[in-house]
Amino acid sequence: MVNFGNDWDVLLKDEFQKDYYLQLRQKLINEYRTQTIFPDMYDIYNAMKLTSYNDVKCVIIGQDPYHNVGQAHGLSFSVRKGTAPPPSLVNIFKEIKEDTGIDNLKKHGDLTKWAERGVLLLNSVLTVRANSPRSHRGMGWEQFTTDVIKLLNEREKPMVFMLWGGDAKSHKKYITNKNHLVLQSAHPSPLSAYNGFFGCKHFSKANEFLKENGMEEIDWSID
8 A cells, every 4th residue: 555644645545446556556566576667666656745635736747757767756857866857857947947037957857846835746657667668558557647637636726737748638638627727738858849838838827827816836946
């Protein structure tokens, strides 16, 4: 049983008893024993450990974890301090600087501070084999994260969903609660950032929405 240490424990208690999850868990046990898997098994659920359900202000949906050593630690787009920020994260920082004036470039790539301030950094798939992107797609994670998104959608207190790229946008059909704001753009990867991610102003738009709803704005700095 996973222990989040916050309100996710009650909300997801039944999820961990479902057949698909029990099958996923067994597959993961086997893979962690025989292969190099990222992130570390104790970091898989860091997004929800750091950001409780009631504290979520913004959800940023990624694809699957980074697949190189020293990168993934359970938060979408984030890497551990001491690891160079990957190109997509650099582009996120560029848009934040252009949009809000906050300069995170040339610092590090650890987004833990965002998570602590209410940004749920959720990947669609929570694990990956080393050097093998998307290798854990179809194992069952997609059902788990879809159910998490459905739970978030049910919450009455407003939040912002940032959907970047086709994979993230595929979750839009589960976000039906009119209390929430859905922001969509191209993915921040170098292959697509110039197709609508740069200039999207999602970070200032999110804060405008939170302010309008009587909530504290998000500090997008990483210090």
